[in-house]
Amino acid sequence: MRRDVEMPIGYRLVSLEETGSTNSEAMRLATLGEAGGLWITAERQTRGRGRSGRTWRSVPGNLYASLMLRLSCDPQTAQQLALVTGVAVVDAIRAASSGGARRAVEPGPGRSFRLKWPNDILAGPAKLGGILLESARDVGGPGLVTVIGIGLNVAAAPDGLDRAATSLADCGVAVERCRMLASVASAMDSALQVWNEGSGFADIRRLWLERAGPLDELLTVNSGSGAVTGRYQGLDGDGALLLADGLGVRRRFTYGDVSLAGTGEPQ
Numbered sequence: 001m002r003r004d005v006e007m008p009i010g011y012r013l014v015s016l017e018e019t020g021s022t023n024s025e026a027m028r029l030a031t032l033g034e035a036g037g038l039w040i041t042a043e044r045q046t047r048g049r050g051r052s053g054r055t056w057r058s059v060p061g062n063l064y065a066s067l068m069l070r071l072s073c074d075p076q077t078a079q080q081l082a083l084v085t086g087v088a089v090v091d092a093i094r095a096a097s098s099g100g101a102r103r104a105v106e107p108g109p110g111r112s113f114r115l116k117w118p119n120d121i122l123a124g125p126a127k128l129g130g131i132l133l134e135s136a137r138d139v140g141g142p143g144l145v146t147v148i149g150i151g152l153n154v155a156a157a158p159d160g161l162d163r164a165a166t167s168l169a170d171c172g173v174a175v176e177r178c179r180m181l182a183s184v185a186s187a188m189d190s191a192l193q194v195w196n197e198g199s200g201f202a203d204i205r206r207l208w209l210e211r212a213g214p215l216d217e218l219l220t221v222n223s224g225s226g227a228v229t230g231r232y233q234g235l236d237g238d239g240a241l242l243l244a245d246g247l248g249v250r251r252r253f254t255y256g257d258v259s260l261a262g263t264g265e266p267q
């Protein structure tokens with residue numbers, strides 16, 4: 001990764017050849033007293049982590065980046081950053097893929113770049129990237145340290161996954177990783193300003209819904225107490241997922257793994 005990637009004002013970038021996990025490195029630097037607004041990126045991760053204890057594989061040419069923030073909001077409000085980041089990543093992909101053209105490249109009919117609750121970036125039904133949010137109490141003060149990890153398949157999707165995956169290259173979007181990072185950093189800066197530590201969450205929720213799949217799409221949620229399949233009904237005011245189950249009863253989920261029903265994804 002080139003070291004001259006342009007960062008928005010107030011942000012710094014540490015670019016590494018290799019690290020275990022950019023999230024772990026960002027948290028380590030926070031405990032050493034680094035100020036917030038720090039991006040860490042690496043060419044390779046040797047112990048990349050996904051949600052729910054899964055491994056995030058390090059395919060050459062993909063984007064692995066984490067943003068460390070120091071926040072004064074409570075941990076529950078900080079969870080909203082998954083939606084903030086989703087909005088930013090979709091906007092960054094659209095901006096990077098437009099290459100200055102008026103309209104962004106979309107990955108073919110029925111395969112638009114979009115969000116799936118809570119943390120997935122999709123191209124059509126296939127996973128293009130994911131977000132891993134980790135927070136800890138700030139040892140040096142009353143606030144919170146939050147690390148937002150972003151993995152984006154820029155060059156290639158890992159082989160042999162048990163769910164559909166794709167890459168920007170597969171979607172016909174040729175973008176350099178450093179340009180993608182600059183685009184993500186800029187879109188994150190804008191989305192964080194809208195969010196404003198939670199006071200702008202209503203706007204973030206609206207932006208997220210505009211970038212998500214259609215209402216009534218069939219989803220399966222596994223929140224640890226069995227799988228529930230139902231029709232997507234958007235998000236409530238707190239960002240929880242709403243589904244209408246087979247009996248038409250509205251169910252609310254604050255966490256869980258979600259798959260598009262009928263795509264063969266594991267629950």
Ligand code: BTN
Pocket residue numbers: 020021022023024045047048049050051052054056063064065066119120129130131132149150151152
């Ligand atoms: C998921 O969809 O499960 C989330 C994947 C998050 C992967 C990124 S890659 C950069 C950062 N470092 C990690 O170890 N994980 C995140």
